[in-house]
Amino acid sequence: MPTTRPKVGIVMGSDSDLEVLRETIKVLDDIGIPHEVVVASAHRAPDQARKYAASAERRGIRVLIAGAGGAAALPGFLASLTPLPIIGVPINSTPLNGLDSLLSMAQMPKGVPVATVAVGKWGAANAGILAAQILALSDAGVRKRLAAFRKAMAAEVQQGARRVAAQLKKRQ
Numbered sequence: 445m446p447t448t449r450p451k452v453g454i455v456m457g458s459d460s461d462l463e464v465l466r467e468t469i470k471v472l473d474d475i476g477i478p479h480e481v482v483v484a485s486a487h488r489a490p491d492q493a494r495k496y497a498a499s500a501e502r503r504g505i506r507v508l509i510a511g512a513g514g515a516a517a518l519p520g521f522l523a524s525l526t527p528l529p530i531i532g533v534p535i536n537s538t539p540l541n542g543l544d545s546l547l548s549m550a551q552m553p554k555g556v557p558v559a560t561v562a563v564g565k566w567g568a569a570n571a572g573i574l575a576a577q578i579l580a581l582s583d584a585g586v587r588k589r590l591a592a593f594r595k596a597m598a599a600e601v602q603q604g605a606r607r608v609a610a611q612l613k614k615r616q
């Protein structure tokens with residue numbers, strides 16, 4: 445029987461980050477990876493974030509995805525508290541449009557890495573795919589579903605190519 449125990453934890457610094465992180469949830473749903481979603485700010489609710497990070501591995505979580513905006517300490521804070529891999533999603537929620545959060549995550553000091561993806565929705569989707577790739581290393585089912593996901597993406601590109609060819613043909 446397939447397990448529904450969450451394998452990926454999605455942590456957001458504020459409920460206002462949900463719109464961007466919905467992209468992560470969509471990808472994980474598409475690939476069939478059980479996940480959980482929590483709101484736990486590093487700056488405004490550090491005790492809650494600490495408790496979550498400290499218990500995640502024990503509860504069966506294998507990868508954490510953390511999205512935050514501004515001086516985004518959340519992914520680095522979680523990374524300091526758990527040996528699990530952390531993927532950081534810079535959220536474009538501030539006047540600097542996410543450049544601040546991108547640098548906060550990517551420029552982690554040596555010793556405590558955060559795998560930082562692109563700012564905003566593209567990064568949120570890629571965080572889900574990267575988590576799936578990590579899980580696929582030890583889960584044949586995930587590997588198979590990930591391969592199907594990638595095949596579907598390639599088919600979409602082929603469809604696009606056919607549309608372009610058809611439009612160009614019309615103009616001849």
Ligand code: RP5
Pocket residue numbers: 456457458459460461485511512513514535537
């Ligand atoms: C960050 O501050 C959150 O991750 C969010 O991106 C940003 C704004 O938070 P709210 O003021 O909407 O709660 O900590």
